[in-house]
Structures are given as structure tokens and as C-alpha cells.
Amino acid sequence: MTEAQPVGTGSQQSVARQLMTVPNLLSIARLAGVPVFLWLLLGPQADGWAFGLLIVSGITDWLDGKLARILDQSTPLGQLLDPAADRLYIAAALLAFLLRDIVPWWVVLALVGREIVVGIALLALRRRRFAPPEVTYIGKAATFTLMYALPLLLVSHAETPVAEVLRPIAYAFTAWGAVLYLWSGALYVAQIARAVGRDVAGRA
Template identity: 45%
Template sequence: MTGVQGDRSGQVEQHRVLPVTDRLWTVPNLLSMIRLLLVPVFVWALLERQLGWAALVLVVAGASDFADGKIARRYGLTSRLGQVLDPIADRLYIAATVVGLAAVDVIGWWLVAVLFARETFIVLLYPVVRRYRLPIPEVTFIGKAATFNLLGGFPLLLLGQVDGWWTVVSLACGWALVWWGTVLYWITGLAHGWQVADMVRQRRRAGVVGG
């Protein structure tokens, strides 16, 4: 019985530790690139008041964001480029989305300020990360959930601007997802700050001085 438990424990541990490759052309990386290319398409649709198309682009972006992580973990396609490209694509998409939605009065500029304040907090950590040569923290499940909620809530807010039987339901569900995504977004930001502070303390205890 002990041997079986040991085998299962080893399998679980092996499943959790995913190899990181230097491959550039992987399906997850391609999905992240497509998400980046869709940013100007979304902006164009929004400025032209094609709210249905803009909402569809956001749905595709949210689906690709969910799919790239699943594929990377399922088929061992986690790459160093993906670890950098995926969060960049997420942040750029969220930035373009919130600014665009605020510009057409779908959301208030106060929400833009709340989300951008979180990004400013993360940016302020970069000099410390670079000084102590700290590793880039991996994208967490909570972080992906935050992005997924935001990219799921924004198209519903767009659909809520179109008159129909779905208007009230879309707005209610959209704002619920956006609020929950915003809370999770800040939780991941604060957790990132705590991780950086903890790594700095470990480096200092080890006698490593930032250069």
C-alpha cells in the first residue's frame, strides 16, 4: 500500500512540475500572438460602434486566453517566450479594452484608474526584480481566472448596450464578472509583490547584494 501511495505521490509531483522549453513556435504562443493581433481589430470595431463585432472579438480573446494555458499544461508546451508573451498579451488586451470601453461610455474612467493602478504597482516592482536578478513569477490560476473574468465580463457589458431582452441580464452578469475579476486582479498583484519581497529577503539572508 505504501508503495502505491508513493507512486501516486510521485505522479502528482511529476504532473505539477512542467518542463519549460525554448521553442518559439508552439500553439499556446500562436494563440497569444493572435490575441495581440486582435487588439487593433477590437479598437476599430469599438470606434465604428460595431458593438456586436467588438464583443465577439473579446469572446475570441477570452477563449484563446483560456485555451493557451490549458494546451501548454496538457501537452507540455510551456515555453520561456510564452511565460513572457502571455501576460503581456493579457495586459495589453485589458488595457485596450478598458480604455476603449471608457471612451464610448460603457464603463467609468474610475474603473480604468483602479485597473491601471494595479499595473503601476507591478511596474514599480520591476527595478527590484532586475536589481536582484529575480525570476519572473509564473502565471497563477488566480491570475488567469482574473483575466478570464474580465474578458468574459467586458463583452457582456457591450451586449448590454444593445437594446433587447438580454440587456438587463447581460449588464448584471457582466458587472458581476468585472467586479470579481478586478478583485482577483488586485489579489494577484499584491501576491506578486509579496513574492518579490520574500525573494529579496531570501537573497539578503544568503548574502546576495543587488547590483
């Protein structure tokens, strides 16, 4: 696992310059789609359009990472925007699914609780001027699985024969994704605790 590293200052690009890269513009477009996605689910309940928007988000998620490597445009800002967009889509979907009784409250509570704990740990890391830890393979697998589970849950909620077939598959993806998501969160917190602990010991 890659350890958290201190934030450098001299080599970082300005935020404005980082924003103008193709991968980051795609990430910003994904972020702009989050409120639209939530409105589609809770307002007109246009599940077909919400499903399509989620698929587009997944494609652009893959594409911005690919372009960042091909164009050599990986930036610290991009490392924040990309997972932020993933987390916001997951949070928006969980909120809408909870209000529409598609998923039980305890699933939402567990996943949102994970985000709160990791967020507090990241704030502690940031106060000591450490960069956020790199996304782990387990974290990527968890996000990938949940991003498959969400549209499957949406489709399986309909009263159709296809929905009946997809429902157990959707629940399986949700369970696998939730376990991986919680596991990755525990790994991030442990990694952050080690970095902060070493920093405290070094200052002492």
C-alpha cells in the same frame, strides 16, 4: 504560492525556437488582435465584431495553455506572452469603455494602477535576474472573471431588453473581477518583495 526563482542560462531555448511552438504562435495571433479589437470599439464601434474577437481570444487563451501541456511545449517566452495578451485585451477594453462611458473612470484607474505597480515590482525583480513569479490561482480567476465581464459589459450597453437583463450580471462580474485583480496584484507585489529582500540580505 510559488516563489520567484533566479533565471537560468544554459537550459533556455533561443527566442526564435520558442516562437515556433504552436502555443506561442497562438499567443502572438492573440496579441496581433489587440489593435484590431481597439479599433473596432473606437472606430466604427462595431461591437458585434469586437465581441466575436474577444470570444475568439478567450478560446485561444484556453487552447494555447492546453496545447502547451499536451505537446510539452511550455516555454519561458510563453509564460510572458500569454498573460501579456490577457492584460493588453483588458487594458484596450477598459480604455475604449472609458471613452464610451461604459465604465466609470475610477474602475479604470484602479485596474491600470494595479498594472503599473506590478510592472514596477517586476522590473525590480528582473534587475536582480529573477524570473517572473508564476501566475497564481487568484490571478487566473481574476483574469477569467474580467474576460467574462468585458463582453457582458459590451452587450449590456445596448438598448435592448436582453441588455437590461444582462447589465446587473455584467456589473457583478466586473466588481468580482476587479477585486480579485487587485488582490492578486497585492499578492504578486508581496511575493516579489520577499524575493528581492532575501536577495538583498544574501548579498549583504
